[in-house]
Amino acid sequence: MSRSTTASAAGTISRRRLIGAAFATAGGTVAAPWLTGCTGSQEPGQGVASGGGETTGAVTWWDQFRPLTTLFEEELFAPFTAAHPGVTVERREMDGPSMGQALQLGRRSNQLPDVHSLAGLDGSPASLVGAGWFQPIDEFVDVEGSPVGELLLDGIHRFDGRVYTVPVFSSRWHDAIPWLNTELCERADVDPETSPGSWDAFRAALQQLRGAGGDDVHPMVIGAKDPSYLASLLNRLAQTAGAAGAVDPRTGEYAYASEPYLQAMEWLLSLQTDGLLHPSSASMDTRDARARWAAGEAAVYPWGPWFIGGLKVQEPEAVERGVGVWHIPTVDGSDPVLYSEPPGGTFWVSSQAQRAQLGAELMLRLVDPEFQRSLASAMDQPPVLTEVVADAEVHPTYRTNVEYMAADVRMAPVPQVRNPAVSAVLAEMGEVTPGLGQIVQAALTDGSSDWRSALTTFAEQMTAERERAIESVAGDGAEVGVEDWRFEDWTPGEDHQQ
């Protein structure tokens, strides 16, 4: 625009228009790229260097594994940067919910890190792959030839023939492991080495623990403020009563209203009625409950295999005091059989990565046997190469628990592995509320809650939502149906060969 044109236009300018013009011009110039990023009007991934991206600079990495901070810095990032002059790693550790928000905002503003975990994103990885969140890593690294090459599965790590991620942690675990305060057990004359096999025996042990430490010590604590914890707890308890999971592989139907779920809920509520649960459980999330357990307020806390690793970082004195573990009890005292899906990918290379090649290389170092051994020593989730735990420097109770998990947990069938179109259905399915966790929470905190009806309604709503999603996805040309959740060849008590 020439000066004369500007002058001519300005000849009729008013103060209000001038302010508006100044705002529009200056504000637009300064804020437009930022705002454009926020609204996502630029397609993420555009502008990324072709191929593996830049070969020097900072590889950005986001995860939620606080207990692994030192391990990552000293045994993953430091050797990597030493081997790659001019490369650094910038890691940001966040808790799960914060990370979910950061990832969503980062995605829309084209600011995702090169590598990140999926904490806080509850959608299925398949749906995220479908939405273009990640890029394949098999052109950058030899994934198939890695120690986990044989564990890669379609629909979990491989999509449309391309490998996107690798399993880092084993999935042969569950999150209702009874962790014990051995000091209180000994005081109550309860043997921390001998698991009470049945629900009744477990209740008897809790009753015995009631008098272990006076009025301020309670037999068991749960993180009942967290609905997702409660949902997992009920799922696992139902499996100890005979359920195969939330969806019964024999029928393909949701099992929330089945007898094992009803029995599990009744049993959990009876523990509360008998005064065996810490009375403040309902106001504790999982970390609060761990802290209260560590403070000696409860003898038993059912949680995941990462329990000792977290204690070592946050409450190490509780580990020194004594921590034990039991098998999860079953309704009739038989050996527990629980089901988990095969290990998924923990880390993914973002489609917005500026250094995808470096990110993929760094990621693959996670499954190096040496690093896996170090990973085991952090006592978080067991490493995917579980055999390294045997000679890793870990707490004996952690090792015992890994052995228990190997005996108790089986691999469940995964519908999306057999038919990748199932992933699209899962992505299409909306949230049904109140969910399982909220139903359990209501039952624990509201005496008038009709949880039986709520479970039946929840199962029906989930079924209806799945049918709607199947119809929607099938309408787009995918071949998928309810029968994809049905596995006639599934044998209870055995690892399902995907």
Next chain:
Amino acid sequence: MSAPTRLPEAAAPPPAPAASRRRREPPLRWLRRNWWVYLFLLPTFLGYGAYTVYPLAASWWYAFLDWPGFAVRGEFVGLDNFTELLADDLFWNAFGNSLLFLVVAVPLRVGGALLLALLLNSRLTPLRGLFRTLIFLPVVTTGAVIGVVFTLILDAGGPVNAALVRLALLDSPVNFAANADTSLGAVIGVWVWKWLGITMIYWLAALQTIPPELGEAARVDRAGPWQEFRHVTLPLLVPFLVIITLIDMVGALNVFDLANTLTGGGPAYSSEVIEIFIYRTAFEATVPQLGYASAAAVLFGLLTIGLALGQALGVRAIRRRSLT
């Protein structure tokens, strides 16, 4: 149609000298001379535009989109989000909780603070300064911190339960913040306690505007303390009451930090206010729904606007009455 009335030139008011000069001065020259005015205004324009106007406008636009949080952009769906919201029980549950919060908490805060202000305005009250400071202290403490601390104070093993059980007011401890029947009440109670101090300061300032002679005159006329308050103090405080209530009502619709840390909206949605509903829908759902959450925010915003308008009408009515 009558011809427009034209004033004789002699009768027309002469143009103001400054306005005349500005009209004659070319705008660019005027801008060159006063550019610094706009330079100083620019940061405000930018900040206000980027952080207030833009999010406001964007949320209205997003409310018309089907936008799963995992997607880069949404798809226009018209009024579908609003239709779905109107049939969403959890939305109405949150809406109802927010309204209940408003109806219960604001009178408690306004009334309680007035009582405290009257007490601490009296020269007969000892240690007034100390008490004012103590009551104001929670105001400057972060809401999230208070939420976390009160989780411990109000839980079944906390000091409140211990005291109530010892005084035989409770048979067994109640987890106030984690009981479906008491959780919203717990949030209301803690919120009122936290913000009582600032409302008390407003009332103290209002009380300072009442000439002491009026009270003295009332006492000369043998008015008792209640009569003095009812017929002298209270009528003079009514205009302040309207403003203070408005401020507190707006505050009662912004309780996210405290409610989220104290109860997280639970158990089982029993204390979920509309802000937590919006947050949960936008960020914590299995598939986050930005458009749906924005629609809830828009409806919530309309509620706030309605309240503000109602308040404005109230102020106008009171002014009219005081003029007549």
